[in-house]
Amino acid sequence: MANNTMLINFKPNPSFLGRLNGSTKVPLFAVVLTAVLMSFDIRIIAPILLLSSVALSTLKPNKTILKASMIFFVVLNVINIILFWLVDPNVGSFYLGGDRTPLFNVGNMVLTQESLWYLSVRFIKIFTSFMVSLVFIFSITPSQLAAGLASLKVPPKIAAIISLTFRFIPDLANDFQLMKISLQARGLELDASKVNPLERLKRNITLLIPFLLTSFNRVEVVANALDLRGFGHQKKRTYYVEEPPTLADKLMKGLTWLCLFGVMSYVIYMNTLAPTQDMWAFWK
Amino acid sequence: MKTAKLILGEWNTKTIVGVALGAALFGVLMVFGGITVFTNTRLTTAFLVPVVVGALFGPLPAAVSAGLGNVVADFIGAWGYWFDWSVGNAVLGFFIGLLPVYGAIITKGKFNLIHAIIFVITGFVGNVVAFGLVTPLVTLALYGGELNITLAQAWAAGISNSVVLVVGGLPLLFALARVYASSTNLTKE
Structure with missing residues (x-):
C-alpha cells in the first residue's frame, strides 16, 4: 500500500x-x-x-x-x-x-x-x-471515535488512547515510507529484483530499529500539546465533533x-x- | 509500594500518548511488518514495540499497547477478530515490559548483560504463560471448539516471537540504553 x-x-x-x-x-x-x-x-x-x-x-x-x-x-x-x-x-x-x-x-x-x-x-x-x-x-x-466511545461511558483517557492510536497510523506509515526512501537514497538496496528475500527482510529489520527509536520522540511533543490544552484535568469532557x-x-x-x-x-x-x-x- | 507503581506505570499524559503510539506501531507492524508462518500466525516484528514501551513506561502500559495494538491489527488486517490472541499478546507484552521492575532502567542508560539474560528469560516465560496457558483458556471461553488450532498456533507464535525478541529486542534495548546514557552525560567518579 x-x-x-x-x-x-x-x-x-x-x-x-x-x-x-x-x-x-x-x-x-x-x-x-x-x-x-x-x-x-x-x-x-x-x-x-x-x-x-x-x-x-x-x-x-x-x-x-x-x-x-x-x-x-x-x-x-x-x-x-x-x-x-x-x-x-x-x-x-x-x-x-x-x-x-x-x-x-x-x-x-x-x-x-x-x-x-x-x-x-x-x-x-x-x-x-x-x-x-x-x-x-x-x-x-478519530475524533468521532473518541466521542462515540465516551458516549458508551468509556473513561475519556481510554477513549483518548484509542482515538490517538488510529490518529497515529497514517503519520507512522508516512514516516516509515520517508525513512525507507532516504536510506535507499543513501545506498541501501531494497529492490526486490536485486536483493534476495531473506536479505531484504534483514535490511527491513535494520531499518526498523531507528524507526522505532525516532517514533517515540514525538511522544513528548504530542503530550506537551495535550497538556497545554488542559487534557485530563477533569473526569468528564465534551467533544467538539459531537453535534x-x-x-x-x-x-x-x-x-x-x-x-x-x-x-x-x-x-x-x-x-x-x-x-x-x-x-x-x-x-x- | 514502589514496585506496585513500577508495575502499574504512571498514567500521565505522556504515558497515554506513548501507549497510543505503541498500539499504533504494534498494529501497523503486525499487518505490514511480518511474514505468515502458519494459519493466522505471523513471524512479526511487532513485539519490538512493547520492548520500547516497557522500557520507557513499564509493564502495564506495554501490555495495553500490545493488546490494543492486536485489536487494531485485527481491524485493518483482514484476518478476522481474535480477541483470545489480543489477551495473550497483552500478557506477553506485560512480561516483556517488566524491564524497569528488575532494575533495567533504560531511561537512565542502565542495561547490562545480566539485565539482558533476565530479559530473555522473562520473554521465554512470557511466551509460555501467554500462549501456553492464557490464550487457550480464553479461546475455550470465547470460541469453544477451536482449541486444537489454537494450540498449534501457540507453538508457532511462541517460537517466532522468541526469535524476534532475542534477535531484534536485545540490540534494540542496547541501542536505546546508549541513546539515553549519552543524553544524561554524567559519570560517577
Whole structure:
C-alpha cells in the first residue's frame, strides 16, 4: 500500500453514514460486529454482508486502496483456510454433529462436505467482519471515535488512547515510507529484483530499529500539546465533533437497539433453549 | 509500594500518548511488518514495540499497547477478530515490559548483560504463560471448539516471537540504553 494516509479520514465522509454522530456510529458498529462474530450461521451473516457492501458503496472509498485490500484479504485468507484444513481435515464434522460425507480425495486426504461447508462459512464470516470494519473505518474520524466511545461511558483517557492510536497510523506509515526512501537514497538496496528475500527482510529489520527509536520522540511533543490544552484535568469532557442528534441519528440509534435486542435474544436462545449447538447447514 | 507503581506505570499524559503510539506501531507492524508462518500466525516484528514501551513506561502500559495494538491489527488486517490472541499478546507484552521492575532502567542508560539474560528469560516465560496457558483458556471461553488450532498456533507464535525478541529486542534495548546514557552525560567518579 503506497499511500496509507488514505486509510484513516480526518474529515467526515460526506455520505449519510459519514454525517452521523460518533455516538451513533460506535454502538452501531459494536452491535453489528458482535452479530457477525457470535455465530457461524450463514442466515445471519449473509444479510449483514449484503448491507455492509451497500454501505461501503455509498462511502465511495478510494478504488486503489479497496482493490489492494481485497487482494490482500483473499490471498491471506485462502492460505489460512488451506493451512487450517491441512491441520484438521475433519474440522467440519465437529461443528455439524459428527457427520462425515466424503466428497473427493486430495492426495491421501479426504475433503468432506462438512469441512467444505464449515471452511466456506468461516471465510464468508471473516470477509463480512472485514467489510463491516472497512465501512466503519471509512465512515469515521478519530475524533468521532473518541466521542462515540465516551458516549458508551468509556473513561475519556481510554477513549483518548484509542482515538490517538488510529490518529497515529497514517503519520507512522508516512514516516516509515520517508525513512525507507532516504536510506535507499543513501545506498541501501531494497529492490526486490536485486536483493534476495531473506536479505531484504534483514535490511527491513535494520531499518526498523531507528524507526522505532525516532517514533517515540514525538511522544513528548504530542503530550506537551495535550497538556497545554488542559487534557485530563477533569473526569468528564465534551467533544467538539459531537453535534445535537438529527433525525438520521435517532433512526440509527433505534436500529442499534433493535439489533442489540436481536443479538441478545439469539445468544440467550442458543445457550438455553436451542436443541443443538451445531451450526446450520442447508442440507440439514 | 514502589514496585506496585513500577508495575502499574504512571498514567500521565505522556504515558497515554506513548501507549497510543505503541498500539499504533504494534498494529501497523503486525499487518505490514511480518511474514505468515502458519494459519493466522505471523513471524512479526511487532513485539519490538512493547520492548520500547516497557522500557520507557513499564509493564502495564506495554501490555495495553500490545493488546490494543492486536485489536487494531485485527481491524485493518483482514484476518478476522481474535480477541483470545489480543489477551495473550497483552500478557506477553506485560512480561516483556517488566524491564524497569528488575532494575533495567533504560531511561537512565542502565542495561547490562545480566539485565539482558533476565530479559530473555522473562520473554521465554512470557511466551509460555501467554500462549501456553492464557490464550487457550480464553479461546475455550470465547470460541469453544477451536482449541486444537489454537494450540498449534501457540507453538508457532511462541517460537517466532522468541526469535524476534532475542534477535531484534536485545540490540534494540542496547541501542536505546546508549541513546539515553549519552543524553544524561554524567559519570560517577
